[in-house]
Amino acid sequence: MQSCDLTVKIGNLVLKNPVIVSSGTFGFGEEFKDFFDLNQLGAIIPKGISLEPMAGNPPPRIFETEGGLINSIGLQNPGFQEFIKNKLPYYRHLKTPLIINFFGNTQKEYIELARRFDDVRGISGLEMNISCPNIKKGGIVFGTDPRMAYRLAHAVRKATKLTLIVKLSPNVTDIALMAKSVEEGGANAISLVNTFRAMAINIHSKKPELGNIMGGLSGPAIKPIALRMVWEVHQAVKVPIIGMGGIMNAEDVIEFILAGASAIQMGTANLINPRAGIEAIQGIKKYLTQNKIDRIQKLIGAFG
């Protein structure tokens, strides 16, 4: 079988394939090492990091719905210092690019974190989270106001030389406007979508199913909406798009790439099938071979 070219470009980053594992669904990577060789992935994005440690939200933190999962983890993470000391060393053995997802409570904190990560060796890019639905202060205020998003992207852009990806929330009226704002601010790429704000109530106890009442919905249930948003953003911006939202297999990946994504992220799928990422990569190769396409880049936005 003739090998096809799966490489894609995200800013200065060249990925050997378009499959990235999504922040918050891949732990710190080590959790998956018994299931497959992590070097096969396009890139890895570990759990989001803040300046200080965060305890996360009270349980219950997850609830399954039809074709979806509502979570309110609350960005539990060990904070910058602990991450550098105890989690980052694991990635030194890996060749796959490491993209750091980070977030802050204020613009100052975002800038401070971007600066600090800029000085750390072994990091290929930054994904700035302005979209977590589970924390009142962190992120989402920047993710729903286009002017604030522009200013934040602009300020963080100046604080780091690393490829800067901005992760958008779908909980806005005009996703294309948000995308244009962060592109103008200097983002090298845009990743979308984070989870949709959602909730569930237990009719027997008359209590919320989540400790935090509201959470974010992910999984196959959100895929068609996420796909539409990727296409809208594709028409609005020139920078590469990393698409995500309910991607479970190679067919879903191809669909997002056709809609305009240069690369994709898999999230909820990792929880159900820890090998979902590499199985998707194998499926993409098969699709390209069967359809006699030599380069995956030819598929980006190529629908209609």
Place this chain on the structure above:
Amino acid sequence: MLKVSEDSSPLLRRPFSVYKNYPENHPEKKKRGCLFIYYKEVGKGTQKMTTLKKGQTLNLIGPLGKGFTLPPLPSSANIILIGGGVGIVSLYPIAEALKNRKMFVFIGGKTRDDILCLEDFKNFNSKISVATEDGSLGFRGTVVDLFLFQRKNFTKNRKYYIYSCGPIAMLKALAGSVKFKNFVCQASLETRMGCGFGACWGCVVKTNHPRTPYQRVCKEGPVFSFKDILWE
């Protein structure tokens, strides 16, 4: 973690403890190895399991997490097993591992139909006590009420290893009644799980860990020492 269907309904895997595990050529079971899961039908996942046909293949990831720590050997310490509802199933492997030791087994449930594994435990050197909330079998009350009722039998100058599994309310009540130095208590907890292998942080329980109060039931657990859990 068991995927009970090939499609996305239900979407996530479901966590189960192993009831019996017979390796290949075990005297009890033919040539092939056998893994037994004893479950209660409670929701969409377990309902789907009940419709499974003989010979159907399921995808399973395991074993995962941290199990019970057995008492040091040799030891004169007494073994106490306390199980509520389907929780007693998780304690069966301990009984099997310690089958030559004297054990006190407490089994509780809402009604007599919820008293499981009674015959299994009769095979061991065990004193079995049963409690039902409606009084249809054994002591009338919860399994913790029953344990408290019999506690005078457990003297302060002996060491006891308590292994427990059941609903959170039961474990919480138990935690309040075993705050003595001579009781070494472990519980296997059950929470909603996303992945089962530590990736999502969805299944956490609050502990008194100084830096990371919310610990993962799937990874740091499901078995925790009573003293590490913040029973709120």
